[in-house]
Amino acid sequence: MPQTSTPSVSLTDNAVANLRRLQEEYDMPGFGLRFGITGGGCSGYKYVLELEEEPVEGDEVIEIAPDVRVFLATDHHDKLKNSVIDWIDTLMEQGFRIENPQAKNACGCGESVSFNSEAPAEAAAQPAG
Numbered sequence: 256m257p258q259t260s261t262p263s264v265s266l267t268d269n270a271v272a273n274l275r276r277l278q279e280e281y282d283m284p285g286f287g288l289r290f291g292i293t294g295g296g297c298s299g300y301k302y303v304l305e306l307e308e309e310p311v312e313g314d315e316v317i318e319i320a321p322d323v324r325v326f327l328a329t330d331h332h333d334k335l336k337n338s339v340i341d342w343i344d345t346l347m348e349q350g351f352r353i354e355n356p357q358a359k360n361a362c363g364c365g366e367s368v369s370f371n372s373e374a375p376a377e378a379a380a381q382p383a384g
Contacts, residue, residue: 263336264290264327266319270351273342274323277306287316287324290340291331292368298360299369300334304351333357334370 266274266288278284283306291303310316310326317325327335338355358368 263315263332264317264325264338264340266323266325267339267341270340270342271319271323273351278322281306283308285322287326288340289326290335290338291328292334296368302353302368304340 274288278286286306286308287310289303289305289307292300293303295301307326310324311328313329315327315329315332317327319325325340334357335355336357338353338357341352341354343349343352355368357370359371360369
């Protein structure tokens with residue numbers, strides 16, 4: 256059964272507003288944001304951000320607001336705890352940006368990351384969801 260806890264991941268007001276916009280734009284009211292990692296990318300792991308209707312077994316459910324939830328697989332918690340998810344909108348890029356204090360290195364695209372103490376990405380990361 257998914258567990259609800261105090262927030263270990265947070266969203267900025269801008270990220271919340273844009274998540275709500277995406278829920279409406281894609282006709283997915285109440286869908287949560289799946290936040291996780293998977294093996295791959297130039298730094299070893301890639302972030303996963305997807306809209307999902309419900310949490311799955313083993314998820315931590317983070318209630319940001321009544322209509323905004325984040326689903327975080329508990330086995331990703333140590334690598335993603337205390338992350339802040341923001342939304343940026345510039346001439347060069349648009350989308351979610353992650354500030355993760357657990358990250359050691361991130362590539363220029365911001366989607367690939369490595370961590371301070373880790374097993375090889377192929378063995379440690381499982382797809383989120």
